[in-house]
Amino acid sequence: xxxxxxxxxxxxxxxxxxxxxxxxxxxxxxxxxxxxxxxxxxxxxxxxxxxxxxxxxxxxxxxxxxxxxxxxxxxxxxxxxxxxxxxxxxxxxxxxxxxxxxxxxxxxxxxxxxxxxxxxxxxxxxxxxxxxxxxxxxxxxxxxxxxxxxxxxxxxxxxxxxxxxxxxxxxxxxxxxxxxxxxxxxxxxxxxxxxxxxxxxxxxxxxxxxxxx
Amino acid sequence: xxxxxxxxxxxxxxxxxxxxxxxxxxxxxxxxxxxxxxxxxxxxxxxxxxxxxxxxxxxxxxxxxxxxxxxxxxxxxxxxxxxxxxxxxxxxxxxxxxxxxxxxxxxxxxxxxxxxxxxxxxxxxxxxxxxxxxxxxxxxxxxxxxxxxxxxxxxxxxxxxxxxxxxxxxxxxxxxxxxxxxxxxxxxxxxxxxxxxxxxxxxxxxxxxxxxx
Amino acid sequence: xxxxxxxxxxxxxxxxxxxxxxxxxxxxxxxxxxxxxxxxxxxxxxxxxxxxxxxxxxxxxxxxxxxxxxxxxxxxxxxxxxxxxxxxxxxxxxxxxxxxxxxxxxxxxxxxxxxxxxxxxxxxxxxxxxxxxxxxxxxxxxxxxxxxxxxxxxxxxxxxxxxxxxxxxxxxxxxxxxxxxxxxxxxxxxxxxxxxxxxxxxxxxxxxxxxxxxxxxxxxxxxxxxxxxxxxxxx
Amino acid sequence: xxxxxxxxxxxxxxxxxxxxxxxxxxxxxxxxxxxxxxxxxxxxxxxxxxxxxxxxxxxxxxxxxxxxxxxxxxxxxxxxxxxxxxxxxxxxxxxxxxxxxxxxxxxxxxxxxxxxxxxxxxxxxxxxxxxxxxxxxxxxxxxxxxxxxxxxxxxxxxxxxxxxxxxxxxxxxxxxxxxxxxxxxxxxxxxxxxxxxxxxxxxxxxxxxxxxxxxxxxxxxxxxxxxxxxxxxxx
Numbered sequence: 001x002x003x004x005x006x007x008x009x010x011x012x013x014x015x016x017x018x019x020x021x022x023x024x025x026x027x028x029x030x031x032x033x034x035x036x037x038x039x040x041x042x043x044x045x046x047x048x049x050x051x052x053x054x055x056x057x058x059x060x061x062x063x064x065x066x067x068x069x070x071x072x073x074x075x076x077x078x079x080x081x082x083x084x085x086x087x088x089x090x091x092x093x094x095x096x097x098x099x100x101x102x103x104x105x106x107x108x109x110x111x112x113x114x115x116x117x118x119x120x121x122x123x124x125x126x127x128x129x130x131x132x133x134x135x136x137x138x139x140x141x142x143x144x145x146x147x148x149x150x151x152x153x154x155x156x157x158x159x160x161x162x163x164x165x166x167x168x169x170x171x172x173x174x175x176x177x178x179x180x181x182x183x184x185x186x187x188x189x190x191x192x193x194x195x196x197x198x199x200x201x202x203x204x205x206x207x208x209x210x211x212x213x
Numbered sequence: 214x215x216x217x218x219x220x221x222x223x224x225x226x227x228x229x230x231x232x233x234x235x236x237x238x239x240x241x242x243x244x245x246x247x248x249x250x251x252x253x254x255x256x257x258x259x260x261x262x263x264x265x266x267x268x269x270x271x272x273x274x275x276x277x278x279x280x281x282x283x284x285x286x287x288x289x290x291x292x293x294x295x296x297x298x299x300x301x302x303x304x305x306x307x308x309x310x311x312x313x314x315x316x317x318x319x320x321x322x323x324x325x326x327x328x329x330x331x332x333x334x335x336x337x338x339x340x341x342x343x344x345x346x347x348x349x350x351x352x353x354x355x356x357x358x359x360x361x362x363x364x365x366x367x368x369x370x371x372x373x374x375x376x377x378x379x380x381x382x383x384x385x386x387x388x389x390x391x392x393x394x395x396x397x398x399x400x401x402x403x404x405x406x407x408x409x410x411x412x413x414x415x416x417x418x419x420x421x422x423x424x425x426x
Numbered sequence: 427x428x429x430x431x432x433x434x435x436x437x438x439x440x441x442x443x444x445x446x447x448x449x450x451x452x453x454x455x456x457x458x459x460x461x462x463x464x465x466x467x468x469x470x471x472x473x474x475x476x477x478x479x480x481x482x483x484x485x486x487x488x489x490x491x492x493x494x495x496x497x498x499x500x501x502x503x504x505x506x507x508x509x510x511x512x513x514x515x516x517x518x519x520x521x522x523x524x525x526x527x528x529x530x531x532x533x534x535x536x537x538x539x540x541x542x543x544x545x546x547x548x549x550x551x552x553x554x555x556x557x558x559x560x561x562x563x564x565x566x567x568x569x570x571x572x573x574x575x576x577x578x579x580x581x582x583x584x585x586x587x588x589x590x591x592x593x594x595x596x597x598x599x600x601x602x603x604x605x606x607x608x609x610x611x612x613x614x615x616x617x618x619x620x621x622x623x624x625x626x627x628x629x630x631x632x633x634x635x636x637x638x639x640x641x642x643x644x645x646x647x648x649x650x651x652x653x654x655x656x657x658x659x660x661x
Numbered sequence: 662x663x664x665x666x667x668x669x670x671x672x673x674x675x676x677x678x679x680x681x682x683x684x685x686x687x688x689x690x691x692x693x694x695x696x697x698x699x700x701x702x703x704x705x706x707x708x709x710x711x712x713x714x715x716x717x718x719x720x721x722x723x724x725x726x727x728x729x730x731x732x733x734x735x736x737x738x739x740x741x742x743x744x745x746x747x748x749x750x751x752x753x754x755x756x757x758x759x760x761x762x763x764x765x766x767x768x769x770x771x772x773x774x775x776x777x778x779x780x781x782x783x784x785x786x787x788x789x790x791x792x793x794x795x796x797x798x799x800x801x802x803x804x805x806x807x808x809x810x811x812x813x814x815x816x817x818x819x820x821x822x823x824x825x826x827x828x829x830x831x832x833x834x835x836x837x838x839x840x841x842x843x844x845x846x847x848x849x850x851x852x853x854x855x856x857x858x859x860x861x862x863x864x865x866x867x868x869x870x871x872x873x874x875x876x877x878x879x880x881x882x883x884x885x886x887x888x889x890x891x892x893x894x895x896x
Contacts, residue, residue: 048454058658082600125507126527164553280690294628337742542768546778594864
């Protein structure tokens with residue numbers, strides 16, 4: 001058994017605390033916004049220059065001047081402010097965003113992250129990913145546990161070009177959850193998908209990790 | 214015969230060109246604003262964060278939230294914009310201000326300027342002077358030709374702590390005017406006060422200069 | 427006052443263009459891009475351009491139009507994923523690309539405009555982006571030295587502009603435009619609406635006129651949407 | 662939502678103060694200074710402070726009040742000319758001063774708030790200000806390395822603020838306040854007017870709420886004028 005994408009997103013959403021400013025990456029991380037626990041108020045940031053992202057617009061509300069970092073149409077809220085991209089990345093780089101949830105191709109046991117270059121494909125560029133992992137205080141990665149070929153994505157070392165070094169705090173895969181209290185600590189396995197054992201996870205993981213189930 | 218402060222300011226004002234953005238220092242340089250030639254439109258900048266300074270207010274217009282860099286009450290114009298001090302010095306440091314007119318204690322023949330520390334007195338700090346001389350494209354100095362003790366203020370070397378190195382383009386004193394086409398050139402004497410000769414100026418100047426009367 | 431308003435984009439660019447120049451352009455994706463000025467650049471035939479822009483447009487819109495005509499030699503961008511013609515030219519060696527992380531790129535343009543030739547950032551440390559760049563440690567952490575960018579010409583899109591060149595942007599169309607406006611030796615702005623002197627509130631001007639040498643009314647305001655995402659009902 | 666509005670200055674500072682901390686304060690001269698919060702700092706008795714502020718107030722107003730009570734150990738400022746008590750304490754060795762040129766100081770606070778530990782500027786090259794600092798050449802010109810400033814606490818004054826901590830400043834009272842708001846580990850704002858959610862236009866917010874952890878209604882808005890300069894008649 002493995003967790004669904006929505007279950008993974010919901011698990012990430014449990015890490016949100018009331019009052020947090022949060023940046024959600026493109027793809028599965030965006031789903032986290034659908035699972036914010038009741039009583040927890042978070043403000044979503046989009047690195048192109050929006051603090052306080054609203055939901056997608058209705059057809060009548062679509063405004064070409066309101067798009068998020070994924071270039072999707074979006075709406076504003078009663079808290080929203082717009083800033084330049086320089087000021088937006090000032091928030092990110094300056095550590096004012098508490099949490100970012102991102103996708104990944106590989107994570108290394110030392111917290112290195114690779115998520116911007118697909119081998120053998122045209123390089124599209126890092127976008128804001130390098131800035132986010134370098135600046136946001138806590139980074140949660142959502143990814144499949146193994147790739148299409150069954151190769152572990154949580155590894156001793158990243159084989160792909162890095163997005164950042166020693167930047168990941170928590171990994172949520174479809175099979176397991178790893179986290180560490182500080183960036184000087186090793187990752188610990190803290191949860192597994194239903195029917196999975198710690199040994200099942202060891203069999204599918206290259207990285208060193210401790211167990212804290 | 215020597216020029217009055219107003220005559221010195223009027224001479225500096227002749228250096229203004231239509232469309233210029235200009236920063237005027239505190240003291241005599243402020244008088245330059247009273248002598249802007251007809252047909253020449255300049256925008257005055259104040260480094261605390263105003264682009265487009267208006268005249269002093271009438272008594273009824275006084276607004277404590279509108280002050281210039283000299284902490285004087287001032288007014289706004291139909292072109293005025295307010296910015297943060299960081300953005301204001303971005304204009305200055307980035308070379309977007311064409312001209313600044315400043316006072317000086319000493320200028321050296323290589324263009325060094327000293328105007329922030331009075332010997333034997335409490336140090337008040339450089340304020341924005343170091344930023345202005347480092348960033349504004351062209352610097353005009355207005356100063357008396359000699360100090361109270363008759364000592365030349367245009368010197369071989371500055372004896373006082375510097376505000377900037379090789380930053381002065383033109384010197385207007387109560388007795389003479391020096392300028393240079395580039396910061397690699399020596400200063401040239403280009404005008405003298407009525408009744409003065411080039412030799413009179415040489416007698417009262419320590420700096421090397423060429424003559425171009 | 428020196429006249430800043432020009433009748434159209436061709437007039438506003440007249441005398442400013444030369445082959446092999448560096449042009450910085452505002453916009454994020456297709457949002458807030460100077461559509462009218464890009465079209466005028468295509469018409470001008472200027473070539474060998476180095477273009478500093480977060481993205482490179484799509485195949486038939488935005489900077490993609492300048493790619494199609496082979497007027498761009500090099501892009502300095504953070505992400506160029508939505509453009510097949512870009513990929514083709516890059517893989518064939520016709521086009522050069524310098525990647526800069528998005529926040530670093532924004533800051534490099536702000537720095538260039540503010541007279542800061544270099545700054546340190548943690549972004550990219552230990553990655554390919556840092557290769558060949560100076561690394562310096564501050565308080566036990568390593569940072570990468572990144573350079574300010576100054577462009578020969580900057581082109582931006584604003585919502586409103588006045589005769590003094592003061593600009594106001596609208597919502598997330600602001601994005602890179604304010605920094606782009608500061609980093610050009612000359613900056614030309616196209617505006618959706620020209621307003622009169624004093625019509626912009628002094629506290630609400632995003633780009634002060636000192637940064638804008640020329641402006642004109644935008645005649646292209648298609649504002650194409652890349653990802654039209656909608657929800658069905660009210661929440 | 663996490664509650665950001667506090668009933669008064671004492672409550673807004675509760676739990677944030679400790680001796681020998683670094684406090685950044687907004688304002689230029691006496692314009693845009695957080696009068697109410699300064700008064701509360703005096704009342705708190707916190708001491709040994711390092712205060713980052715462009716100026717040091719006058720003898721009986723602004724930061725001058727904290728100097729009188731000997732709560733400040735060190736100032737980081739660009740100009741401190743209007744304060745006799747400052748001069749007395751400095752000359753007697755009770756008070757330390759670090760001068761930073763005004764634009765450098767503004768940029769150092771912006772940098773600290775934006776995660777930039779250091780940047781290069783031409784300002785101060787070849788002067789006492791550059792002594793002991795790294796010099797680096799870019800394109801044939803020498804620049805001085807200046808450090809970003811991060812404060813333990815920042816205090817700012819704004820015109821309007823909403824429950825999310827979004828702030829709007831008024832005219833030249835903006836000055837250093839926006840950068841000060843970004844460079845504090847915690848930032849407390851006093852506002853002349855508290856407005857409701859959505860009352861501030863999203864395009865016109867100067868300081869987004871992410872930078873403001875606590876805010877309260879200012880009860881001191883004396884706004885003393887240093888140089889009341891007037892003209893007699895209409896122009």
